[in-house]
Amino acid sequence: MRTKTLLLTAAALLAAGITSTQAQPVYSQNVVGYASVATPGAGVNYLITVPFAIGVSNGANEIWPLISPGNPSIPDGSLILIWNSATLTYTTYQSDSGSPTLWDDAGGNFLPFSPTLPVGQGFFLSPASPVTNTFAGTVAVNVGTSNVMVLKNAGVNYLVAPAVPYAGAVTNGTLATGAGGPCLFSPDGVKGLPDGSLLLIWNPLTLKYTTYQSDSQSGSFWDDAGGNALPAPPSITVGQGFFLSPANANYNWTVGL
Amino acid sequence: MKKLVLTTVCAVAVTGVTLAQNLNWSSVPFAAMTAETNSTAYSPLFSGGGTPVGGAIGVTGSATGTGLVYDYELLYTTFSGTQATISTLSSLLAWNDTGLGATNGNTAGRLTVVNGNSAAAVPWTGSTTDSIVLVGWSADLGATWSSVSNILAAAAAGNNNPLQTQLAGQLGFLGVSTTGYTQTGSSNPGATVFANAANAQGLPIFSLLTPLYLVPVPEPTTLALAGLGGLSLLLFRRQRK
Numbered sequence: 001m002r003t004k005t006l007l008l009t010a011a012a013l014l015a016a017g018i019t020s021t022q023a024q025p026v027y028s029q030n031v032v033g034y035a036s037v038a039t040p041g042a043g044v045n046y047l048i049t050v051p052f053a054i055g056v057s058n059g060a061n062e063i064w065p066l067i068s069p070g071n072p073s074i075p076d077g078s079l080i081l082i083w084n085s086a087t088l089t090y091t092t093y094q095s096d097s098g099s100p101t102l103w104d105d106a107g108g109n110f111l112p113f114s115p116t117l118p119v120g121q122g123f124f125l126s127p128a129s130p131v132t133n134t135f136a137g138t139v140a141v142n143v144g145t146s147n148v149m150v151l152k153n154a155g156v157n158y159l160v161a162p163a164v165p166y167a168g169a170v171t172n173g174t175l176a177t178g179a180g181g182p183c184l185f186s187p188d189g190v191k192g193l194p195d196g197s198l199l200l201i202w203n204p205l206t207l208k209y210t211t212y213q214s215d216s217q218s219g220s221f222w223d224d225a226g227g228n229a230l231p232a233p234p235s236i237t238v239g240q241g242f243f244l245s246p247a248n249a250n251y252n253w254t255v256g257l
Numbered sequence: 258m259k260k261l262v263l264t265t266v267c268a269v270a271v272t273g274v275t276l277a278q279n280l281n282w283s284s285v286p287f288a289a290m291t292a293e294t295n296s297t298a299y300s301p302l303f304s305g306g307g308t309p310v311g312g313a314i315g316v317t318g319s320a321t322g323t324g325l326v327y328d329y330e331l332l333y334t335t336f337s338g339t340q341a342t343i344s345t346l347s348s349l350l351a352w353n354d355t356g357l358g359a360t361n362g363n364t365a366g367r368l369t370v371v372n373g374n375s376a377a378a379v380p381w382t383g384s385t386t387d388s389i390v391l392v393g394w395s396a397d398l399g400a401t402w403s404s405v406s407n408i409l410a411a412a413a414a415g416n417n418n419p420l421q422t423q424l425a426g427q428l429g430f431l432g433v434s435t436t437g438y439t440q441t442g443s444s445n446p447g448a449t450v451f452a453n454a455a456n457a458q459g460l461p462i463f464s465l466l467t468p469l470y471l472v473p474v475p476e477p478t479t480l481a482l483a484g485l486g487g488l489s490l491l492l493f494r495r496q497r498k
Contacts, residue, residue, distance in 0.1 A: 043452020
């Protein structure tokens with residue numbers, strides 16, 4: 001009896017193992033991970049993004065949950081500024097571990113909801129004290145698939161971020177070698193970003209943006225704000241957001257994994 | 258002529274861009290700035306005030322809960338190279354008004370900005386550092402910093418009549434935050450006004466439980482008694498002659 005049970009158990013375990021092995025490719029399409037995004041200056045505005053799908057809705061209360069009662073994972077009184085590309089204004093929210101939703105409005109009044117910070121959206125974070133944000137979740141784009149973000153209007157500043165965790169140059173290759181490999185944007189003429197589109201990268205220390213213009217005729221595919229060819233494309237780090245102003249309407253920004 | 262107009266328009270546009278000096282006035286974070294009333298003491302900005310008996314200290318009430326309104330205004334002045342101090346009413350009145358205001362929020366002790374703007378323009382020259390301070394007062398002293406400062410200027414000059422008339426027997430509160438200093442930004446969001454640490458632009462205001470002290474108002478009866486005393490002395494002196 002004991003042997004039979006043991007065998008049955010072994011068989012069951014083996015079957016489970018086989019099932020698990022067979023199912024592996026399916027499960028591996030959901031890639032999980034985490035990113036540490038440092039925001040070391042109190043009251044400094046950092047332009048960041050949450051590069052993973054977290055919780056049910058990427059609510060700010062799911063991204064920065066309570067570690068324990070009264071012990072928030074983001075310092076109370078930290079501000080997030082969410083951009084509205086239609087009104088060209090920010091809505092400000094304050095973190096508050098005493099609020100039922102963990103968030104207040106700009107005036108410090110409890111909010112009945114928590115603001116959401118979906119993957120692909122950039123936002124400003126001004127921490128009340130230095131903090132390293134740990135964003136742990138699922139990559140929003142499955143392996144072998146792509147995410148398409150439609151930026152409808154030409155010349156409008158959209159506060160965006162890659163749909164996948166990404167660090168490096170925003171385009172790969174040069175005019176001589178041609179575009180290749182993984183990149184955020186494909187130069188115009190391949191599948192991509194219309195020439196003359198603007199990319200604005202924030203510097204939290206100087207409170208200034210550096211503006212880049214996409215240019216498929218430039219050696220790096222990028223010019224400076226004055227239209228002069230740059231030797232290298234701009235780069236970003238994981239968890240960094242930026243403004244993108246497409247030169248043409250209905251630009252489909254495709255990011256794959 | 259068209260060229261001239263175009264040139265002028267361009268010049269104005271460029272000037273406009275150059276002059277846009279921004280502060281982030283979208284929120285007053287409660288981790289860096291809150292306020293309380295303090296009726297145990299008269300405002301140290303006024304000289305000669307005694308110590309009231311039976312006062313209390315407590316965070317400013319919520320606008321919805323108490324109905325009491327407290328107003329705040331961000332002031333600025335030339336940065337001297339060190340953190341500014343404000344020790345007298347006259348020194349406070351020498352500061353300039355940025356035009357950026359706040360009031361008490363719906364949560365006790367907290368503030369909410371009026372006309373929030375993450376890139377609020379301020380009237381000082383770009384790339385210079387200016388000192389900043391938040392002055393707060395109970396609304397019975399006046400609805401705007403302009404009217405309150407006029408009343409306080411009269412009081413500083415020894416004329417308490419406007420103050421007495423304005424308060425009409427009510428308690429008035431006045432206080433200033435710790436000072437800071439900052440450069441402005443030309444982008445959106447602008448420079449940070451409130452935070453608990455210095456940054457590349459300067460030193461934001463960090464002033465938790467900023468005390469709003471009682472404003473001393475000489476009682477009319479006190480004034481009358483002082484007048485009577487003076488008159489008696491005068492009569493007594495004449496009789497002796």
